[in-house]
Amino acid sequence: MSKEERLDYSGSSDASDHISKPAEFDPNNSVDPSDKKLKWAFRKVDATLLFILFLSNVLNSMDRANLGLTKVAGLEKDTGMKGSDFNVVACIMYPTYLLFMLPSNLALRKFGARFWLSLITVLWGAINMCMAFANNRTDLILCRLFLGAAESGATPGALMLITLWYPRRMVTSRIALFYSAFAAGAIIGGPIAAGIIKLDNPRFKPWEWVFFIDGLATVGFGLIMFIFLADYPDKSWILTRNEKAVINECMARDQVDGGRRPVTYRKLLHHARDPLIYTQGLVLFTANFGVNTILTFSAIIVKNMGFSSSASQAMQALPGLCGFAGCLLSRYYPKWFGSHYRSILFCASWLIIASAILMGTTNNGARIFALCILSFGAFGNVGMGPGWLMSNVGGPTRGAFAGAMNVILGGLGGLCTSFIYRNKDQPRYFFGHGMNLFAALLAIVTASISAYIIHIRNKRKDSHPIDISNMTEEEVKDLETDHPDFRYVY
Numbered sequence: 001m002s003k004e005e006r007l008d009y010s011g012s013s014d015a016s017d018h019i020s021k022p023a024e025f026d027p028n029n030s031v032d033p034s035d036k037k038l039k040w041a042f043r044k045v046d047a048t049l050l051f052i053l054f055l056s057n058v059l060n061s062m063d064r065a066n067l068g069l070t071k072v073a074g075l076e077k078d079t080g081m082k083g084s085d086f087n088v089v090a091c092i093m094y095p096t097y098l099l100f101m102l103p104s105n106l107a108l109r110k111f112g113a114r115f116w117l118s119l120i121t122v123l124w125g126a127i128n129m130c131m132a133f134a135n136n137r138t139d140l141i142l143c144r145l146f147l148g149a150a151e152s153g154a155t156p157g158a159l160m161l162i163t164l165w166y167p168r169r170m171v172t173s174r175i176a177l178f179y180s181a182f183a184a185g186a187i188i189g190g191p192i193a194a195g196i197i198k199l200d201n202p203r204f205k206p207w208e209w210v211f212f213i214d215g216l217a218t219v220g221f222g223l224i225m226f227i228f229l230a231d232y233p234d235k236s237w238i239l240t241r242n243e244k245a246v247i248n249e250c251m252a253r254d255q256v257d258g259g260r261r262p263v264t265y266r267k268l269l270h271h272a273r274d275p276l277i278y279t280q281g282l283v284l285f286t287a288n289f290g291v292n293t294i295l296t297f298s299a300i301i302v303k304n305m306g307f308s309s310s311a312s313q314a315m316q317a318l319p320g321l322c323g324f325a326g327c328l329l330s331r332y333y334p335k336w337f338g339s340h341y342r343s344i345l346f347c348a349s350w351l352i353i354a355s356a357i358l359m360g361t362t363n364n365g366a367r368i369f370a371l372c373i374l375s376f377g378a379f380g381n382v383g384m385g386p387g388w389l390m391s392n393v394g395g396p397t398r399g400a401f402a403g404a405m406n407v408i409l410g411g412l413g414g415l416c417t418s419f420i421y422r423n424k425d426q427p428r429y430f431f432g433h434g435m436n437l438f439a440a441l442l443a444i445v446t447a448s449i450s451a452y453i454i455h456i457r458n459k460r461k462d463s464h465p466i467d468i469s470n471m472t473e474e475e476v477k478d479l480e481t482d483h484p485d486f487r488y489v490y
Contacts, residue, residue: 038250041243045165048238050174052228053158054181056121059218060154061185061295062192063128063147066214068296069193069316070207072309078205081137084422089140090296091418093148097411104153105160105404113161114235116153118226124150125218132204132212155410159403163390165233167250168489172340172387173331179382183323183375186294189214190316197310267397276392276453276488277402281409282446283344283385288413289420289439290351290378293432294319297421298371304427305364315368322372323379326350330383339490340388341451344443347384350377351440358433374436381443386410388450391489398481413439454488461487 067075067090076086108116124147131143162174196213197206204212230236233247271277293301298319303312326347333343354374357366386406393399421432465484468476476483 035246037242038246041239041246042166042170044238044243045233045247046174048228048236049161049165049230050177052225053161053178054184055221056117056154056225057158057178057181058185058188059121059125059214059221060151061182062189062214063124063218065186065189065295065316066128066131066193066210068299069190069313070210072299072303072312073193073197073207073210074205074309075207078207079134079136079140083424084419085137087419087422089137089144091415092141093144093151094411094415094418095148096145097148097152098408098415100149100152101156101404101408101411104149105156105400108153108157108160109400112231113157114226114229114231117157117229118222120150120153121222121225122219123222124154125215125220125222128215128218129212130215132208132215156403156407159386159390159406160399161231163393163399163403164251165247168391168393171391172334172384175387175390176327176331176383179386180324180327180379182291182295182382183320183327183379186298186320186375187317187324188320190299190313190320194310194313197313268401271398271401276450276457277389277398277405278409279446279450279453280385280389280392281402281406283381283388283443283450284406284410285413286439286443286446287347287378287381287385288410289417289436290354290374291323291382292414292417293421293436294323294371294375294378296417297432298375300421301371301429302368304429305367318368319371319375323375326376326378326380327383330380330387333380333384339451340384340391341447341490343384344381344388344447347377347380348440348443348447350374350380351443352437355433355437355440359428359430359437362428377440388489392454392481451490454490458487458490 071086075081081089104116104120127143127147127150131140131147134140134143158178159175162178163171166174192214193210196209199206199209201209228238230238233239233244233251236244239247294316299312299316302315303309307315330343330347333346334340337343337346350373354370354377357370358374361367389402389406390399393402416435420435421429425431461484466479466482468479468484479486481488
């Protein structure tokens with residue numbers, strides 16, 4: 001790197017440098033994590049990239065929760081649904097959600113996150129608006145099929161972006177903040193729906209207004225995303241040239257390579273055979289039982305306790321607040337408990353307690369309290385599971401596959417949850433609460449297996465590291481998690 005292009009830590013730079021010279025990095029130049037300029041650069045990333053992803057996820061959460069909120073406002077009756085029809089409509093988005101996830105992830109890498117994430121946000125907002133015009137179950141099923149396809153790339157794309165912009169030590173906390181948006185959507189979605197259904201306008205029924213207004217807000221935000229989102233630090237118009245260079249050096253030192261190395265099928269197949277990705281991904285699968293219980297069914301459960309439609313919608317904010325707190329606090333759990341593994345056990349314990357209370361009492365106050373601690377534990381693991389998984393990626397190929405598999409397993413959790421709260425089980429819903437208990441126990445098992453695999457692999461790296469002395473630079477970079485200096489996060 002020439003003298004003129006070397007990173008300037010003084011903070012002064014010529015304006016033309018920001019335009020004409022690319023941000024470069026030197027892997028041999030150590031970046032101090034406590035450096036004020038580095039901290040300031042990542043604060044700006046938090047305030048732009050992470051905040052945009054957070055708001056997108058809030059809208060995603062609200063759009064998903066609308067189905068349960070509109071059921072208590074008359075959706076089921078007005079569209080002629082009976083028996084398990086609502087459960088079918090709730091789950092039908094997941095086949096297309098899972099089917100289009102990989103193609104959407106590949107399209108994101110081809111067209112860039114700025115264009116692709118903005119496009120699919122506009123699309124799923126428009127589809128939600130179309131649900132306002134549904135006349136029967138068939139119309140709702142068609143809309144939900146298209147909705148699943150549109151939303152399929154949102155979460156894996158956001159997770160990939162986070163791993164490309166942040167070093168591994170920051171990934172878990174940022175993913176926890178990202179996933180806390182689901183709880184934030186539950187906090188505001190219920191009260192907003194309760195207010196919308198009071199609109200007195202003959203053009204739409206109350207539940208139709210909920211779909212139309214929330215969808216319109218999502219479309220508008222998708223257009224805003226296109227303005228402020230950037231694919232890589234180099235492409236950000238918010239960061240200065242020096243800040244881009246500081247971040248690039250930090251990422252290079254973290255062996256992430258800024259996500260610029262191509263994703264190859266050979267490396268994809270290699271990571272596809274890794275059981276650790278699946279055991280860690282199953283943590284989100286189990287957590288989504290509780291999350292989807294809160295987002296889709298909490299208002300329905302509360303209404304069957306004897307509350308009115310508007311009260312049950314508004315009261316969704318209570319478990320939403322607890323889930324939001326659980327997700328935000330989860331970013332500190334690895335520090336407090338010493339590992340991601342013990343943090344997951346802590347969250348799972350709340351799910352076990354909540355499920356036991358819901359099955360064991362008919363007291364409304366106790367059951368609403370149980371929904372709150374169920375949300376606290378479930379959203380805590382929603383932050384911990386993906387954070388643990390994405391902290392253990394050493395390159396873009398593993399990051400792409402792990403991010404997609406994580407969301408696929410999470411989607412399967414949502415698919416399963418669609419059928420555990422059935423009309424025939426109301427008002428106690430023993431089967432649904434029992435499945436949440438099962439999911440909590442499964443989280444403990446899968447997390448324990450993951451911790452064991454990590455212990456064995458790190459021990460093997462210490463005793464028998466790979467010899468890279470005769471490898472080329474390209475071969476060394478292709479090692480990713482097999483690099484002798486890489487250690488899995490416990």
